Amino acid sequence: xxxxxxxxxxxxxxLDIDPEKIEMxxxxxTDFEADxxxxxxxxxxxxxxxxxxxxxxxxxSLHTVGDVVQFVESHRD
Numbered sequence: 001x002x003x004x005x006x007x008x009x010x011x012x013x014x015l016d017i018d019p020e021k022i023e024m025x026x027x028x029x030t031d032f033e034a035d036x037x038x039x040x041x042x043x044x045x046x047x048x049x050x051x052x053x054x055x056x057x058x059x060x061s062l063h064t065v066g067d068v069v070q071f072v073e074s075h076r077d
Contacts, residue, residue, distance in 0.1 A: 003069050003072055003073050004024065004065070004069050006049070007046070007065060007068055007069055007072065008022045008065070010042070010045055010046070010049065011028070011032070011042065011065065014038065014041060014042060014045060015032050015034060015038060017032055022065055023065065024064065024065055024066035024069065025064055025065070025066060026064060026065045027063055027064055028042070028062070028063065028064065028065065028068070029063070039059065039062075042068075043059060046068070046072060050072050050075075050076050051076065052072060052075045052076055053075075054071070054075075058071065
C-alpha cells in the first residue's frame with residue numbers, strides 16, 4: 001500500500017467518509033468538513049502510523065491530502 005492509499009484509508013476511517021471521495025487535491029477542512037480536533041487527531045494518527053513528528057508550524061501548511069502525502073514521504077525514515 002503506497003503512502004496515499006494508507007493516508008486515504010486513515011482519513012476515511014477517522015472522518016467517516018467514502019475513501020473513493022478522497023483525492024490528492026481534496027481540501028481536508030473544506031471538502032470533508034474537518035474541524036481543528038479532527039486535524040489534531042489526524043496528526044497524532046500520522047505520527048503513530050508513519051513514525052514521524054509533525055511540528056506545530058507544519059500543521060498550518062497541510063491543507064490538502066496531497067500536502068499530507070508529500071509531508072509524510074519527505075519525513076519518514
